Amino acid sequence: MDYGKLIGIVSERPRNFAWLLGAGTSRSAGLPTATDILWDLKRRYYCREENQEVTQQDIQNGAVRSKIQAYMISKGFPALWADNEYSIYFERIFGDDYERQSAYLSAMLSEKRVALSVGCRALGALIAAEQTRAIFTTNFDTVVEKAVAEVSGKSMSAFHLEGSYAASDALDNEQYPLYVKLHGDFRYRSIKNLTADLASQNVELGRCFINACNRFGLIVTGYSGRDASVMELLKSVLQTSNPFPHGLYWTGLTKSYIPAPVKELFEVAEKRGVKTHYITIETFDAFLLRLWRNIPNKPTALNAKVRKTQYAAVNIPVPTPLTSGKALRINAVPVSLPTHCLALQLKSMVDWAAIQDAEQASLDELILTKAESVLMWGKRSVAEALFKGNVVDFKLEDISAQVGDLKNHLYLKAFIEKALGRALVRNKPLLCRNAYHRTFLVADRFSKDQAKLASVSKIVGSVHGEIRGALTVVSDKHPRQDQVSWAEAVQISVEEKNGQYWLILDPDIWIWPRRAKRDVTEFLDGRRGDRFNAKTDHLTSAWSQILFEGATQGSIVELKPFGEGDESENPTFQIEMGTTFSRQRRA
Numbered sequence: 001m002d003y004g005k006l007i008g009i010v011s012e013r014p015r016n017f018a019w020l021l022g023a024g025t026s027r028s029a030g031l032p033t034a035t036d037i038l039w040d041l042k043r044r045y046y047c048r049e050e051n052q053e054v055t056q057q058d059i060q061n062g063a064v065r066s067k068i069q070a071y072m073i074s075k076g077f078p079a080l081w082a083d084n085e086y087s088i089y090f091e092r093i094f095g096d097d098y099e100r101q102s103a104y105l106s107a108m109l110s111e112k113r114v115a116l117s118v119g120c121r122a123l124g125a126l127i128a129a130e131q132t133r134a135i136f137t138t139n140f141d142t143v144v145e146k147a148v149a150e151v152s153g154k155s156m157s158a159f160h161l162e163g164s165y166a167a168s169d170a171l172d173n174e175q176y177p178l179y180v181k182l183h184g185d186f187r188y189r190s191i192k193n194l195t196a197d198l199a200s201q202n203v204e205l206g207r208c209f210i211n212a213c214n215r216f217g218l219i220v221t222g223y224s225g226r227d228a229s230v231m232e233l234l235k236s237v238l239q240t241s242n243p244f245p246h247g248l249y250w251t252g253l254t255k256s257y258i259p260a261p262v263k264e265l266f267e268v269a270e271k272r273g274v275k276t277h278y279i280t281i282e283t284f285d286a287f288l289l290r291l292w293r294n295i296p297n298k299p300t301a302l303n304a305k306v307r308k309t310q311y312a313a314v315n316i317p318v319p320t321p322l323t324s325g326k327a328l329r330i331n332a333v334p335v336s337l338p339t340h341c342l343a344l345q346l347k348s349m350v351d352w353a354a355i356q357d358a359e360q361a362s363l364d365e366l367i368l369t370k371a372e373s374v375l376m377w378g379k380r381s382v383a384e385a386l387f388k389g390n391v392v393d394f395k396l397e398d399i400s401a402q403v404g405d406l407k408n409h410l411y412l413k414a415f416i417e418k419a420l421g422r423a424l425v426r427n428k429p430l431l432c433r434n435a436y437h438r439t440f441l442v443a444d445r446f447s448k449d450q451a452k453l454a455s456v457s458k459i460v461g462s463v464h465g466e467i468r469g470a471l472t473v474v475s476d477k478h479p480r481q482d483q484v485s486w487a488e489a490v491q492i493s494v495e496e497k498n499g500q501y502w503l504i505l506d507p508d509i510w511i512w513p514r515r516a517k518r519d520v521t522e523f524l525d526g527r528r529g530d531r532f533n534a535k536t537d538h539l540t541s542a543w544s545q546i547l548f549e550g551a552t553q554g555s556i557v558e559l560k561p562f563g564e565g566d567e568s569e570n571p572t573f574q575i576e577m578g579t580t581f582s583r584q585r586r587a
Contacts, residue, residue, distance in 0.1 A: 001277035006249055010219065011294035014126065016246045017217045018134035024222020028284045028339065029143045030115040030404020032108055034086055040108070041089045042068050056408055062372040109141045115404055115499040118306065118336050118574070119285030120147040122292035125302040128152035131295060133176040134212045138227055140183050151305035159205070167208040178212070180205055182230060206233050213237040217246025222284050225261040238268050247275035251287060253340060253396060254280045254567045282567040283339050307576065331540045332502040335494065337416055338571030339400035344374040344383060345393040358386045367422065367561065369415035375399070377419055377561060377571055396568050406496060417494055420503070420573050422561035424492065424547050429453055435514055441547070442489040442510040455542035456488055459535065463488040467523050472516050484520055485512040490543045503575060507539045551577045
């Protein structure tokens with residue numbers, strides 16, 4: 001089914017559908033997945049037993065993972081991806097000390113780590129607006145509860161194992177919204193260690209789910225279908241008299257394939273006359289935001305919370321002298337980041353130098369970085385040509401967990417900033433340049449469209465030129481003297497504050513060649529000498545005009561680094577236009 005058709009069907013009658021949410025929802029909010037938790041457990045165990053120091057950053061390295069996995073197997077732990085891997089690690093590491101297990105998972109899944117994305121806020125708004133009546137999840141974090149609280153100020157409790165019997169009663173009495181955590185207290189006890197009483201309560205939650213699927217259609221998102229117990233529940237629905245009366249819609253990411261268990265489920269469902277469709281979406285955030293935008297008669301207050309930045313008339317009293325600090329403009333705008341890219345499956349791993357050479361040779365058609373594998377955005381065909389037969393395949397890579405924790409994944413931060421820089425300079429007289437893992441947007445002195453740089457030139461005069469008398473220093477590596485040139489530029493960076501990612505704009509000056517920068521400090525000091533608050537504020541506004549041409553206050557700008565390609569090749573950045581201020585506090 002076409003993506004847009006699904007949006008149309010659900011937005012017309014959203015109350016006809018229940019939702020089944022998987023790990024993709026929590027991953028979008030920056031929480032670790034079960035796989036992330038597993039590797040953290042392995043890292044901790046290895047460090048404790050072998051008296052080694054391995055950081056969370058180190059564990060991103062494939063060689064480090066291989067070494068630790070080999071060690072764990074030597075100690076009798078299960079093979080990688082074994083069905084019982086998760087429960088065995090918890091049993092072996094925590095034993096029957098459920099208090100330690102609870103404390104560990106509470107820290108890993110703490111609300112302090114949650115950074116609600118626009119998709120989470122849209123989901124919370126759908127629930128708060130009573131457009132979504134029943135939600136089931138395989139997760140056991142508090143992302144959904146926090147989303148509802150943030151957008152509406154209301155609280156919402158979940159039914160889980162300890163209150164399983166009440167869930168069916170709530171459904172029978174139409175006490176909506178109904179929110180059920182199918183895995184309940186699994187963060188406290190693995191399924192293998194559940195008492196008979198808790199196991200029967202788990203059956204009660206399943207019964208509630210089956211009854212709901214006899215009343216509603218079902219939308220599945222962020223869930224892979226790999227959990228056998230949940231798939232059995234879905235099959236049980238098909239044995240009832242009225243399964244999924246409004247259809248079964250399963251969403252997957254672009255370029256993904258229908259998982260085998262889902263195919264099997266669809267085959268049985270179609271024999272029962274159930275409408276089944278597998279729909280590819282860009283991301284969880286894009287799907288939920290698009291759905292929310294198409295919901296008619298949205299409450300204004302909820303819509304403002306989803307969008308976060310809205311144009312509105314305000315009446316701010318002027319601070320009285322000596323009682324408050326000044327209102328300072330912040331050079332930042334909210335940005336939503338992509339959560340997927342491509343991972344190159346190579347016959348033999350390449351080093352950083354080879355990656356940098358390939359990226360440079362691509363002539364701005366590839367953006368590359370190295371983690372456990374080589375990650376990329378750009379055309380597959382270009383990568384195949386540049387790596388000359390070394391590419392075995394391309395895998396869709398979910399980087400949402402790392403995106404939610406960029407401060408501990410700096411290689412990914414530079415990767416994202418580079419892609420964002422490419423997106424910002426497209427069709428503009430600007431160049432995207434990188435130096436020391438930082439990204440700069442530089443006025444292109446050779447562009448024929450210099451008029452687009454007028455907003456900056458009105459403030460600083462010329463936007464590029466040569467530095468008279470400045471030549472590069474001759475060395476063995478650089479035997480030729482070159483003329484040193486300069487151009488106005490803006491450094492961009494992505495930073496997280498208060499659960500939101502921000503695009504930071506910092507006006508700067510670029511020097512060619514880059515190695516000559518330390519030799520022209522007098523020129524730089526002279527050019528920057530009068531750039532105090534007021535002038536820097538105007539210069540930041542001028543750069544905003546160039547980068548977000550035509551954007552209005554409160555609008556959302558969508559940018560891509562390349563002219564074509566699917567979401568895995570050509571990611572989308574969403575920037576919410578608005579001016580941000582901070583109150584300067586007095587000592």
